[in-house]
Amino acid sequence: MKKLINTAESVVDDALNGMAAAHPTLRIRDRVVYRAEGPRRGKVGLVSGGGSGHEPLHAGFVGHGMLDAACPGEVFTSPVPDQIIDATRAVDGGAGVLHIVKNYTGDVLNFEMAAELVEGVDVASVLVDDDVAVQDSLYTAGRRGTGATLFVEKIAGALAEEGAPLARVAAVAGEVDDRSRSFGIALTSCTTPHAGKPTFDLPETDVELGIGIHGEPGRARVPMASARELAGIAMEAVHGDLPLRGDLLVMVNGMGGTPLMELYVVFAEVAAFVRGKGARVARSLVGNYVTSLDMQGFSVSICLLDDPLTRLWDAPVETPGLRWGR
């Protein structure tokens, strides 16, 4: 394993130093990434966070029209309550704070603890659980939060920027999650800096279906196939759970080590699938947005849009990882 790091212990802080140096719109203090301009009076604050290694998620989505603060944990490890408490207090502009939490035991527990301990701030929480590879049953921790986290952060962020009250921002965030589904496929494992070796072994001949974003092995292993077939598997899984119809927001997301050229190849197949179901790609993203370190592979996320959601998606956003309209 070769990585562009100084030490495995310092990688999160070193990367945050790089973010601070690169983005004057951010201010970073005690492992929390804030908008440099601070909270806006009367605006609902948005806080998210999770393990590091998913960049640009979440810290790269701090800025106008999206998050107010992000709490990066160690690599693939949820942040601790202290970070979340600091962030929640700091971004409160008097209108309360929404926690956007991906559904992982660690994220849920640490955000819950923080929400209990923070005082004097009105806190609501939305749980993102879009990954159709996981059954939502008594026998699992529930569906994982993956690519749709970006959709929730963007759309809730736009609504908060407009001055909507906390209950409404939380409700729409939940609605976005309800209308979104994802499925991921890995061609290779990732390697965490601490472990120093691939999390799982995947032979040249196989791929993992239904992976998360932490290098967890997937639900099944099948022989490597063409982009068309792999996109078909992912889209059937999504469509089987939430039938595609009408206007869609479609993201083909790279896991971190996948070249953009290949993601476009996948996107072409995904778009063809969508057309085949009589739905329409109304908005799209292609790139590395919700990653898993150096893993090669992709995930597809879709959201069933309606006019209000489309308007919020299109609203200006200015973050290191997502930017338009200003």
Next chain:
Amino acid sequence: MKKLINTAESVVDDALNGMAAAHPTLRIRDRVVYRAEGPRRGKVGLVSGGGSGHEPLHAGFVGHGMLDAACPGEVFTSPVPDQIIDATRAVDGGAGVLHIVKNYTGDVLNFEMAAELVEGVDVASVLVDDDVAVQDSLYTAGRRGTGATLFVEKIAGALAEEGAPLARVAAVAGEVDDRSRSFGIALTSCTTPHAGKPTFDLPETDVELGIGIHGEPGRARVPMASARELAGIAMEAVHGDLPLRGDLLVMVNGMGGTPLMELYVVFAEVAAFVRGKGARVARSLVGNYVTSLDMQGFSVSICLLDDPLTRLWDAPVETPGLRWGR
């Protein structure tokens, strides 16, 4: 080698289909990527191109404030004159067309042939050659064009958008090239879809210094080192050729397979180096912009800014790969 492709033969067209499906602002015809809205009367047209596999360069930089057309060749293979001729004719708004050519024999020859054959269009050309790893001497094909191509395309694009005449757009494009330098380091080789195996073997213990963007081996191989040391090697090479001073545009660019987290780690070191030389990071980019398929590694590009160039860098741009101000 596992790749998200259908066949090695169709990869370029498949990816272009994906681009077309993802970006309504683009129109793609006969392997040329155009702005959907077509040429603007009186505006200088900007055409670039080169082998595929460097995405988002060049096709991802077509749009308002940047390129008017991009000509993607086969993977790592310059486009053919026909593509360049088509593009040049189509984007001419009567004010002439600038060819932005990276200094590779193939790119130079094919653009030259096209410029000779296209008739009735005023064509100027700028050669990008920023890679300090290559000596510019009688004994080489001259310095390669790498990361600074993005700087040239962005700044010349902004100037063209303002309505500057061809000679001036070409002159400023040349000035940006003169003020820019790059150096790249690979942790792994890339694998082309056609070859199906890594272009070079690089043991776990070593890195290649002074690589280009086509998987060419570098100038030297040294033991793997920390991000700080590797950033230092790259920056010393740049600084030794063009001393850093004043306001800098600094890009830490991933080669395609490098996670963003690691690029931020490198950026922190690069920024520290810049400060150490008494210069200032005035503008920056961190991400995968000028890539080499799935290669892991990074390059640093710097440009000595002045006020006019900074203003042009800041001007609105709206392309799939680079977007701000609109």
Next chain:
Amino acid sequence: MDTDVLVAWFAETARLVHRERERLTDLDAAIGDADHGSNLDRGFSEVARALATSPPDTPAQVLATAGATLIRRVGGASGPLYGSVFRQMGKSLTSPVTLAGFAAAFEEGVVAAERLGKAALGDKTMVDALVPASRALALAVRDGVGVREAFEQAARAAADGAKATIPLQARKGRASYLGERSVGHEDPGAASAALLMAALATVVA
């Protein structure tokens, strides 16, 4: 049992976790995200440091510091869960500390983690090692067994509980995403819980 024994317990746990760090991470790689070893190594070394830097006056303070430090420094699922065990133990422990008092406080700590994580015995989590350890302590108290013997029984019960997670299909935590593929692997959190109890047996031996 005094303050020193509890401090020694965490020092020994830190040593064991550091030594077994790679094994814990490997277990987590198989059915999770390959960070359990580094999470706990970071956490318990911080606990040991905190206890060494400002030595607590009471057994309850030792546990409170351990719980708060784990919550503040670990993150992930294991941070709040282990943190809750010790935080609750610190609240429940009465002084002077007897084996019965320790066993009761430990039981309450384990219940706190069960509540927080909503995991039951057999879900293939740390609970599968903690609950048997707690029961072993309760039995030892009932049977009037000595401290040393009691902790040895608890350590054995935890180790057996950890091994018993191997054939289970996970129903909680990250491993549950794997469905049937989680079968055949030892749960990393159960394995670390076994280390915790082994450390306890060592420091009173």
Next chain:
Amino acid sequence: MDTDVLVAWFAETARLVHRERERLTDLDAAIGDADHGSNLDRGFSEVARALATSPPDTPAQVLATAGATLIRRVGGASGPLYGSVFRQMGKSLTSPVTLAGFAAAFEEGVVAAERLGKAALGDKTMVDALVPASRALALAVRDGVGVREAFEQAARAAADGAKATIPLQARKGRASYLGERSVGHEDPGAASAALLMAALATVVA
């Protein structure tokens, strides 16, 4: 020498390049960007197809089609360079085609490529195989050697020229970026030029 021989030349070149595709790409991987085999395979198979689809009437047309097709379909450095060789040959060739006429036209084709690429003998490029081949043809004409023998000598000269690039340090093209590290490898373009001449020898054999 008639139209058919030239058509056969390109058919045989296409066959050889396709067969040697991986070797050419491997040579390019060592000191370039690993695409020479696929570039020429794409190019010459297109030439063969174009010649088969609309058979040209004259030898000059064969060469013009080959040159234009390579320029239109290959890209990279080798497309314009090989394209120029044949385009210029097509312009220079007089009819009926004699060995002397062919040799002279080939010489002009090679000069066109040298001019375009600004490469000289010893720069470690295709020129290092093309120039010796051209000289061998000129000598054969001077010595009154037969066509078959002449083309065999040209093929041998090209093959020798290609091998002779191995110890050289590249001064042109992508391999020049490697500096001294380009030493010890055969130039892929010189290797493909040797195939081209071998094909010529075969079709008149």
